[in-house]
Amino acid sequence: MDEFEQLKNEIPSCTLCDLCKTRTHVVFGEGNRHAPIMCIGEGPGYYEDMQGRPFVGKSGILLDKIFAACGFTRQEHIFIGNIVKCRPPGNRDPQPEERAACLPYLLKQIEWIDPKIIILLGATALKGLVDPNARITQVRGTWLELQGRLVMPTYHPSALLRNPALKREAWEDFKHVIDKYRELIDPKHFCAYH
Numbered sequence: 266m267d268e269f270e271q272l273k274n275e276i277p278s279c280t281l282c283d284l285c286k287t288r289t290h291v292v293f294g295e296g297n298r299h300a301p302i303m304c305i306g307e308g309p310g311y312y313e314d315m316q317g318r319p320f321v322g323k324s325g326i327l328l329d330k331i332f333a334a335c336g337f338t339r340q341e342h343i344f345i346g347n348i349v350k351c352r353p354p355g356n357r358d359p360q361p362e363e364r365a366a367c368l369p370y371l372l373k374q375i376e377w378i379d380p381k382i383i384i385l386l387g388a389t390a391l392k393g394l395v396d397p398n399a400r401i402t403q404v405r406g407t408w409l410e411l412q413g414r415l416v417m418p419t420y421h422p423s424a425l426l427r428n429p430a431l432k433r434e435a436w437e438d439f440k441h442v443i444d445k446y447r448e449l450i451d452p453k454h455f456c457a458y459h
C-alpha cells in the first residue's frame with residue numbers, strides 16, 4: 266500500500282480539529298489518483314458529509330456539467346478535494362485553525378497526485394492555498410502559481426447557483442484550463458464547445 270492509500274485508510278479517524286466532532290464522514294476526495302488536474306473547493310456540505318464524497322449535491326451536479334462541457338471526467342482527468350475534509354456545521358466557512366489543521370493532508374495529496382493544473386473553486390480555496398489577502402473577483406481567470414504548478418482560480422459552483430450571471434465568466438476561466446490542458450498534456454483533447 267502506498268502513502269496515498271495509507272492516508273485514505275487512516276484519515277477517517279482524524280481528530281486534529283473540532284470538525285471531527287460533528288462530521289458524519291471524512292471526505293478524502295476522489296478521482297484519478299494520477300490526475301493531470303486537481304480541483305479544490307472549500308469543504309464538504311450536507312450531502313458530501315452524508316456520502317463521504319466530494320461535490321455530490323447541487324454544486325457537484327453543476328461542476329460535473331462544467332467538466333463535461335470541457336471534455337473532462339472525474340475518472341480520467343480530475344481529482345477533486347477540499348481545503349477541509351470534514352463538514353463545517355451549517356456550512357459555515359472553515360475557521361483558520363481548522364484550515365491549518367487540515368492543510369497538510371491536502372498538500373500531501375497535491376504532492377502525490379502531482380497535477381500540472383490546479384483549479385481553485387472559490388475564495389476559501391484561493392485564500393487557503395495561495396494568498397490569504399487575494400480576492401476571487403480580482404484574480405479569477407488569471408494563472409497563478411503554487412509550488413511550480415499552474416493555478417486557475419474561479420468561482421465556486423455554489424456562487425454560480427446563487428448568481429447565474431457569473432456562469433459566463435466561469436466558462437471563460439475553464440476555457441483557459443482547456444487551452445492549457447491542450448498545451449501541456451494532450452494537444453488533441455476534444456471539447457465540443459471550445
Ligand code: SF4
Nearest residue numbers: 279281282285351367
Ligand atoms: S477537517 Fe481535516 S484536520 Fe479536521 S478533523 Fe477533519 S480531516 Fe482532521
